[in-house]
Amino acid sequence: QSALTQPASVSGSPGQSITISCTGTSSDVGGYDYVSWYQQLPGKAPKLMIYEVRNRPSGVSNRFSGSKSGNTASLTISGLQAEDEANYYCSSYTSSTALHVIFGAGTKLTVL
Amino acid sequence: QVQLVESGGGVVQPGRSLRLSCAASGFTFSTYYMHWLRQAPGKGLEWVAHISHDGNKKYYEDSVRGRFTISRDNSKNTVYLQTNSLIPEDTAVYYCARDTHDFWTGYSFDNWGQGTLVTVSS
Numbered sequence: 001q002s003a004l005t006q007p008a009s010v011s012g013s014p015g016q017s018i019t020i021s022c023t024g025t026s027s028d029v030g031g032y033d034y035v036s037w038y039q040q041l042p043g044k045a046p047k048l049m050i051y052e053v054r055n056r057p058s059g060v061s062n063r064f065s066g067s068k069s070g071n072t073a074s075l076t077i078s079g080l081q082a083e084d085e086a087n088y089y090c091s092s093y094t095s096s097t098a099l100h101v102i103f104g105a106g107t108k109l110t111v112l
Numbered sequence: 113q114v115q116l117v118e119s120g121g122g123v124v125q126p127g128r129s130l131r132l133s134c135a136a137s138g139f140t141f142s143t144y145y146m147h148w149l150r151q152a153p154g155k156g157l158e159w160v161a162h163i164s165h166d167g168n169k170k171y172y173e174d175s176v177r178g179r180f181t182i183s184r185d186n187s188k189n190t191v192y193l194q195t196n197s198l199i200p201e202d203t204a205v206y207y208c209a210r211d212t213h214d215f216w217t218g219y220s221f222d223n224w225g226q227g228t229l230v231t232v233s234s
Contacts, residue, residue: 051220057212
């Protein structure tokens with residue numbers, strides 16, 4: 001089972017908006033609305049930012065938003081701040097018999 | 113507040129076993145699915161296993177099925193991961209995580225422990 005496809009890195013300046021894509025197949029991203037996004041700072045546990053494609057947990061800034069079109073999900077961060085610099089991982093439920101949840105390899109966001 | 117504290121990691125030789133524990137507090141443990149995930153050094157996240165709120169449903173990632181066993185004790189608010197026949201590829205930080213929803217799984221994880229490192233090496 002291949003991982004979901006994310007860009008290795010993205011960058012943006014403070015105040016700008018960036019979008020991170022996450023491409024899968026009809027067996028995962030395209031087939032179910034169980035796409036999540038996690039932020040991971042160095043040496044820390046991941047933090048849930050978006051679940052079920054577009055839902056934000058309480059306490060997560062509304063600068064973070066999620067969407068999906070076909071087999072590709074996206075995380076958009078608006079009004080970039082220095083504190084947003086981190087690794088971001090997408091995940092999805094998968095109907096593969098080998099596992100139930102599949103992750104992307106992660107995207108390193110650099111705030112210039 | 114929700115707190116998850118893992119323990120039980122360490123350095124172990126190939127073929128040996130470790131039992132990881134995750135003590136939960138701050139929420140009604142018996143109503144949530146719980147998950148174990150791992151992250152090899154410098155690598156991405158990998159889901160390992162989950163267990164339903166009542167312990168009746170258990171699912172595993174292919175590479176650990178038959179070697180790892182997830183269980184829970186709702187009277188102790190603790191979830192376990194028994195890891196047997198360990199191989200070097202199992203070297204990782206192991207996280208326990210709570211599911212976002214109670215009584216069902218939406219395959220997302222809203223609270224994570226700090227992780228416990230398992231190193232498999234001779």
